[in-house]
Amino acid sequence: xxxxxxxxxxxxxxxxxxxxxxxxxxxxxxxxxxxxxxxxxxxxxxxxxxxxxxxxxxxxxxxxxxxxxxxxxxxxxxxxxxxxxxxxxxxxxxxxxxxxxxxxxxxxxxxxxxxx
Amino acid sequence: xxxxxxxxxxxxxxxxxxxxxxxxxxxxxxxxxxxxxxxxxxxxxxxxxxxxxxxxxxxxxxxxxxxxxxxxxxxxxxxxxxxxxxxxxxxxxxxxxxxxxxxxxxxxxxxxxxxxxxxxxxxxxxxxxxxxxxxxxxxxxxxxxxxxxxxxxxxxxxxxxxxxxxxxxxxxxxxxxxxxxxxxxxxxxxxxxxxxxxxxxxxxxxxxxxxxxxxxxxxxxxxxxxxxxxxxxxxxxxxxxxxxxxxxxxxxxxxxxxxxxxxxxxxxxxxxxxxxxxxxxxxxxxxxxxxxxxxxxxxxxxxxxxxxxxxxxxxxxxxxxxxxxxxxxxxxxxxxxxxxxxxxxxxxxxxxxxxxxxxxxxxxxxxxxxxxxxxxxxxxxxxxxxxxxxxxxxxxxxxxxxxxxxxxxxxxxxxxxxxxxxxxxxxxxxxxxxxxxxxxxxxxxxxxxxxxxxxxxxxxxxxxxxxxxxxxxxxxxxxx
Numbered sequence: 178x179x180x181x182x183x184x185x186x187x188x189x190x191x192x193x194x195x196x197x198x199x200x201x202x203x204x205x206x207x208x209x210x211x212x213x214x215x216x217x218x219x220x221x222x223x224x225x226x227x228x229x230x231x232x233x234x235x236x237x238x239x240x241x242x243x244x245x246x247x248x249x250x251x252x253x254x255x256x257x258x259x260x261x262x263x264x265x266x267x268x269x270x271x272x273x274x275x276x277x278x279x280x281x282x283x284x285x286x287x288x289x290x291x292x293x
Numbered sequence: 294x295x296x297x298x299x300x301x302x303x304x305x306x307x308x309x310x311x312x313x314x315x316x317x318x319x320x321x322x323x324x325x326x327x328x329x330x331x332x333x334x335x336x337x338x339x340x341x342x343x344x345x346x347x348x349x350x351x352x353x354x355x356x357x358x359x360x361x362x363x364x365x366x367x368x369x370x371x372x373x374x375x376x377x378x379x380x381x382x383x384x385x386x387x388x389x390x391x392x393x394x395x396x397x398x399x400x401x402x403x404x405x406x407x408x409x410x411x412x413x414x415x416x417x418x419x420x421x422x423x424x425x426x427x428x429x430x431x432x433x434x435x436x437x438x439x440x441x442x443x444x445x446x447x448x449x450x451x452x453x454x455x456x457x458x459x460x461x462x463x464x465x466x467x468x469x470x471x472x473x474x475x476x477x478x479x480x481x482x483x484x485x486x487x488x489x490x491x492x493x494x495x496x497x498x499x500x501x502x503x504x505x506x507x508x509x510x511x512x513x514x515x516x517x518x519x520x521x522x523x524x525x526x527x528x529x530x531x532x533x534x535x536x537x538x539x540x541x542x543x544x545x546x547x548x549x550x551x552x553x554x555x556x557x558x559x560x561x562x563x564x565x566x567x568x569x570x571x572x573x574x575x576x577x578x579x580x581x582x583x584x585x586x587x588x589x590x591x592x593x594x595x596x597x598x599x600x601x602x603x604x605x606x607x608x609x610x611x612x613x614x615x616x617x618x619x620x621x622x623x624x625x626x627x628x629x630x631x632x633x634x635x636x637x638x639x640x641x642x643x644x645x646x647x648x649x650x651x652x653x654x655x656x657x658x659x660x661x662x663x664x665x666x667x668x669x670x671x672x673x674x675x676x677x678x679x680x681x682x683x684x685x686x687x688x689x690x691x692x693x694x695x696x697x698x699x700x701x702x703x704x705x706x707x708x709x710x711x712x713x714x715x716x717x718x719x720x721x722x723x724x725x726x727x728x729x730x731x732x733x734x735x736x737x738x739x740x741x742x743x744x745x746x747x748x749x750x751x752x753x754x755x756x757x758x759x760x761x762x763x764x765x766x767x768x769x770x771x772x773x
Contacts, residue, residue: 224346228356233642236360268603269682271702273364276681280705284597285358291613292346292593 198226199241201248202282208260209286217290224289225282243278294516299325299483302503302521304490304536307377308755309742309762310527311469311477312418316766318480325483325519326474327505329532330354330374332486335470343381344589352381361632361647367554368707369645371529375486376470378529379755382709383571383589384455384466386424387752388415389760390581401718401747404728405764415760421476422759423457423467431574432567434587434620438574441671447578454573455755464570488517493524493540493738500524500540500738525730525769527742527762530711531634534744535643537715537725537732538636544733545725550632550647551713551749554706555625556657556699557588559598560668561612561675566590566620576667581627581751583660585667588621595619601705603681612677622668624660625708627751628653634714649701657706658699665692679705710754715744717761723747729768730761741765 202225210221229237251263258266268279300323303314310326318324333351334340341348349357354373360366372378391408398406431439431451442449455467465471478484488507493500502520509515526533534547572587579585588594598621599609612619632647665676669689676686683698684691698704715725717740721733730745732738741762743754750757 220346224350224356227350228358231356232358233355233645234640235362235637235642235644236358265606273366273702276702277366280601280681281358283600287596287600288593289346291596291616292344292591293342 198229199244199248201244201251202229204248204260205264205282206286208264209283210290211261213290221286221289225285228285239274240278240281243274247275247278294518296518296520297325298520299323300522301325302327302519302524303527304503304524305329305377305527305529305532305742306375306474306484307372307469307527307529307742308379308758309529310377310525311379311473312759312762313525313527313741313766314477314482315421315473315480316763317770318477318482320770322770323481324477325485325521326477327485327488327490327503327519328375328377329489329528330372330487332375332484333380333470335376335380335468344591344594348381355642359645361550361552361645363632363647363649364701365649365704365706367552367647367649369552369711370709371531371711375484376468376474378709379455379468380470382755383753384468384755385571385573385575385753386419386453386455386756387575389750389757390752393581393748393750397718397747401716401724402720402728403718403747405768406728410764411760414764415756418756418759418763422455422472424453424455425458426451426453427573428458428462432570432572434566434568434590435572435574437562437566437620437671438572438576438585438587438622438667441667441669442576442578444670445667447576447667449574449576449578451573452575452753490536491539493536493542494518495540495735498734498736500735523737523739523769525739525741525766527740530714530743531643531645533740533742534634534714535636537740538643542732542735542738545716545721545723547634547636547643547714548631549713549716550634550645550711551746552628552632552647552708553584553625553710553749553751554628554649554653554657555623555708556661556664556704556706557598557601557621557623557679558661558664558668559595559602559612559619559621559677560673561615561619561677562673563618565617568617568620579663583627583656583663584625584752585660585664586623588623590619590621592616594621598679599677601679601681602677602683602685603703604677604685608685609677612675622664624657624664625710626653626656626660627749628656631713654699654701654704657704658696661695661699662692665695681705710749712743712746712749712754715740716747717745718747730765739765739769
């Protein structure tokens with residue numbers, strides 16, 4: 178009987194690991210959690226990090242792709258409004274993926290903000 | 294690679310897996326139960342609070358963040374711990390409606406599924422658990438549903454729950470980790486937690502066992518090969534078809550996903566409402582096509598429901614500041630759509646899709662309006678529907694505006710009831726397993742969980758899952 182032990186560096190057994198939290202995603206969380214104190218902010222960051230990295234890979238890939246595109250879009254037009262206003266605009270979009278993107282981050286932040 | 298050997302390998306420890314393991318072990322069979330999630334002692338002093346962040350991180354798959362892709366997508370949650378979804382659900386107990394059972398029997402040619410037989414198995418499941426009603430008066434969140442229904446002349450009932458109450462009225466949910474799994478273990482079953490089955494091993498028309506990866510407490514991972522004379526897969530309606538597909542078993546597997554699309558309203562009352570537990574009252578006037586009830590309403594849930602309305606941030610902020618007077622209620626429908634679970638090579642999680650029909654959207658709109666009517670009758674003063682941009686309603690005449698609001702681009706849906714990705718019955722063109730869950734084409738492989746239900750039952754499915762699991766486990770024992 179032989180035992181093989183492998184490091185548990187990645188929880189994923191598949192070939193594709195979920196991408197880590199991206200820079201724009203971190204900025205979105207910061208904008209949505211602007212009123213939180215440092216301790217709560219750390220809890221929010223930990224919750225969002227854990228949730229994004231634990232997402233099904235297909236969903237995470239879609240969110241990451243949106244983050245790249247939206248991050249670029251926001252940077253181009255950033256002089257016009259702040260990031261929380263940008264996310265609020267997405268949440269009212271008629272385009273489902275944009276609206277769901279805003280909903281996802283708002284839900285993650287709000288839940289972590291309100292729950293112990 | 295560590296090798297193990299067992300007579301029956303049960304994959305999954307939720308409602309289906311725990312029932313199967315207890316029946317087999319108590320019959321003197323050698324049983325190994327493998328559960329992907331961790332063992333979380335529900336009675337430990339530091340056990341996570343229900344619906345808290347900690348509980349969602351520890352007991353839920355994907356931290357509770359998953360969705361069936363579609364237009365609109367449907368968010369869903371699954372348990373991933375010893376005891377499965379019974380550790381995180383509300384424990385509401387609703388037997389399979391007789392008319393649904395009759396339709397399944399004839400539509401899918403299910404043998405041995407007469408109503409008196411189903412009732413007898415349900416009786417026996419209930420005798421193994423503690424299925425009871427709240428002693429004394431129901432909590433206000435429940436009483437409000439009853440009050441609204443009574444004013445409108447609609448039927449409503451207090452559902453029993455899989456809960457034991459002590460002399461002081463303190464409730465202890467009778468989850469699988471507290472009930473059938475300990476029974477199975479006392480009878481000799483071996484439970485392996487934090488152990489994910491990667492694929493089943495096959496030879497000809499038989500399975501010979503499974504390859505699994507076990508996470509040790511020190512964080513290292515051990516590869517296991519478990520030889521088994523019979524395998525029973527009970528991973529739930531998403532994970533079971535994914536495992537079968539990864540193992541090369543695909544006939545009618547993963548198709549036909551059914552769920553109860555659920556739309557919500559955050560209702561503000563002029564008085565505080567209890568937020569300790571899930572309401573036990575159900576409006577049954579429209580069951581099984583439409584069910585109305587209450588959701589978990591901790592501050593986080595209230596916040597999410599308010600945010601889903603897309604209401605003006607000032608309104609949401611004011612309602613949130615007043616969250617003790619806000620409670621979340623829902624309407625869930627029997628959908629005529631279906632979805633797909635597809636294991637994608639290289640990915641750990643399957644792709645899940647669900648395509649709502651126009652008829653479903655119409656039913657959801659009806660459910661939303663009826664729920665709004667009920668809540669206003671119950672005394673609510675403000676209603677925030679989970680439809681982005683829909684009006685916040687304060688008077689019955691304003692409800693009509695919601696009919697046109699429930700569309701594909703603005704409606705936010707969720708579900709916790711997922712079924713039917715294998716399906717049982719004798720019609721091989723429509724089912725992945727026979728009337729007792731034996732997978733077509735594989736002699737010693739059985740499915741025994743929510744995947745087997747041929748359709749969404751229109752009610753909380755735990756009672757149906759456990760009733761069918763008991764029936765099938767006993768049938769398994771009787772096979773040569």
